[in-house]
Amino acid sequence: MEKKVWISQKEYSLTKKNLELLFNNLIPAIRVKKFADLNECNSFKNAINWAEENNIMKYYSVKPKVGYIGTAQVEYRWGHKKSNYFNSVREAWRDWKKVIGHSWNPLEKFINLLSSISGFDAKIAQETNYGDLFAGIIRKASNGIGRHVDFAPMNSPEYDIAHINSQLGWNLFVDSPEEGGITTIYNRPWNVNITKGEDPPMSYGLSDEHILGSEKFSYKPISGDVVIFNSRNPHEVSPGNLNDNERLQIGSFIGRLPDNNLLLWS
Numbered sequence: 001m002e003k004k005v006w007i008s009q010k011e012y013s014l015t016k017k018n019l020e021l022l023f024n025n026l027i028p029a030i031r032v033k034k035f036a037d038l039n040e041c042n043s044f045k046n047a048i049n050w051a052e053e054n055n056i057m058k059y060y061s062v063k064p065k066v067g068y069i070g071t072a073q074v075e076y077r078w079g080h081k082k083s084n085y086f087n088s089v090r091e092a093w094r095d096w097k098k099v100i101g102h103s104w105n106p107l108e109k110f111i112n113l114l115s116s117i118s119g120f121d122a123k124i125a126q127e128t129n130y131g132d133l134f135a136g137i138i139r140k141a142s143n144g145i146g147r148h149v150d151f152a153p154m155n156s157p158e159y160d161i162a163h164i165n166s167q168l169g170w171n172l173f174v175d176s177p178e179e180g181g182i183t184t185i186y187n188r189p190w191n192v193n194i195t196k197g198e199d200p201p202m203s204y205g206l207s208d209e210h211i212l213g214s215e216k217f218s219y220k221p222i223s224g225d226v227v228i229f230n231s232r233n234p235h236e237v238s239p240g241n242l243n244d245n246e247r248l249q250i251g252s253f254i255g256r257l258p259d260n261n262l263l264l265w266s
């Protein structure tokens, strides 16, 4: 992939044109201000807290500690059969629907917005012979997230989502710290050779050599806003302060197929 400089280091609004620029990695981020109002944020925050009290929230094996409801496909990219992932998908939808049932459905609202703005079909990704993937992971990332990339053609070459040619990540923040919790994106799209039958390389905990000298952009999570970025670029989230608000979010990836239709999964 050729190296491109971002047109401008600022956040853009969600339009058809800007979505295309983001898919082509020509702008660093899109923000949808006030995607959710205060009542919607509070209701969703309460539903997440309810889920945590009822042991529906799980924790990733990575450091820093990240809580989640749902399942992440990328966690199954090595050492798992597809059937393991799709078993987790069934459980993930079950848990997720309990949380949504206590509140409202941001995934549905986002898919409707995305298809109306883009003019393309936007739907949950499917795998041949297995059915729907999971989309709409709910996370508590108050301690930050280590530097990584998310790009299915190089993370998960054996899945149908590998047919996409560009990948974005979107997150709605329903609670956010006053300080910290900043996401930094480095303009250095992931590019590794994939050998059939061999494990794809590690894409989490990337060291400084992967971002050296690259352009970078940071955004702040603001409750009620959705922020979208090109997840093929290395990105990381700084920790919030211990006594500050939690960083609570729901989101997924958006993959663009060669025919421009859009797939969502987490």
Ligand SMILES: O=C(O)CCC(=O)C(=O)O
Pocket: 141, 145, 150, 169, 170, 171, 183, 231, 235, 237, 249, 251
């Ligand atoms: O929470 C964020 O700002 C970004 C999280 C992330 O790594 C992702 O959505 O791919």
Ligand SMILES: [Fe+2]
Pocket: 148, 149, 150, 169, 231, 235
């Ligand atoms: Fe990510």
